[in-house]
Amino acid sequence: MRFTKDHEWVSLDGDVATIGITAYAAEQLGDVVFVETPEVGKSVTAGEGLAVVESVKAASDVYAPLSGEVLEANTALAEAPETVNQAPEAEGWFAKVKIADASAYEALMDRAAYDAFLETL
Template identity: 75%
Template sequence: MRFTKDHEWVELNGDIATVGVSAYAAEQLGDVVFVEVPEVGRQVKAGDGFAVVESVKAASDVYAPVSGEVVEANGELSAAPETVNAAPEAAGWFAKVKVANPAEVEALMDRAAYEAYLQTL
């Protein structure tokens, strides 16, 4: 699993990256009440906003950590947005992206680097 400074995570399986928000992000958001996932077929660029998560505190964009095509979206989150809080790094994933450039994944932080980064916040 790899992480961004914006608190998204990526788990690569072949050329498909599953994307979600980190446990830290879910904790900071508070109770998630709404999730908008990207449309299947959408082309995304690393750093672009591609999903929205709303909590009792705020609405936030979720940024694509890698470039590619959205091949699957987690439609379960519409009916159960609290899944983002309950299992942010598992069942609370947002989308699966066919990665255009695997080097983008390698450039992200591993868990140890991400944990160290969180200590600076």
């Protein structure tokens, strides 16, 4: 699993990246009440908006950590947005993306680097 400074996580299986927000991000948001997942087939560019998550505190964009094409969206989150709070780094994923460049994954932070980054916040 790899991480961004915007608190997204990425898990890679071949050339398919599963993307979600970190436990830290879910905790900062508070109770998630709405999730808008991306459309299947949409092309995404690293750093651009991928999904939207709304909580009792705020609405936030979830940014694509990698470029590629959306293969699957976690539509179950529409009916159960609280899954993002309950299992942010597991069942609370937002999208699966066929990535364009596997080397971009390696450029993201590993868990130790992300934990060190959190200590600076």
